[in-house]
Structures are given as structure tokens and as C-alpha cells.
Amino acid sequence: MSHGTSLDAGAGARHRARPEQCLLIDDTAVNCAAARRRGWTAVGHLDTARTITDLARVAR
Numbered sequence: 001m002s003h004g005t006s007l008d009a010g011a012g013a014r015h016r017a018r019p020e021q022c023l024l025i026d027d028t029a030v031n032c033a034a035a036r037r038r039g040w041t042a043v044g045h046l047d048t049a050r051t052i053t054d055l056a057r058v059a060r
Contacts, residue, residue: 012038012040018039019038019039019040020039020040020041022035022038022039022040022041023040023041023042023043023058024040024041024042024043025042025043025045025051025055026042026043026044026045027044027045027046029044032044041058043055043058
């Protein structure tokens, strides 16, 4: 997803995934917020170590 664009509404539907099954990892707060509004889990990427930690928390 490029910066400044809206979240692709069809991304989950194309794969027959419910919103709660979708995960976005992105370094842009706007994109993470858009994903959360759609019911997705979103992880804001700041650096690799923190993203790995955040993903481990999400996986629980």
C-alpha cells in the first residue's frame, strides 16, 4: 500500500477472510488506523525488533 492511499477494501474479501483474520504491518499510522476501522489487526512498524515483539503479542 502506498503512503497516502486508502486501505484496499477488497483485500480481505479477495481471500475470503473476515476482518478479524486480517493483519496489516505498515509504517504509516494513517494506514494502521484505516485497517483498525475495518476491524483488522494492525501493527505499526518502527523497527524490526519492535515489530517482532508486537507480532508475538498479536499471535497470543
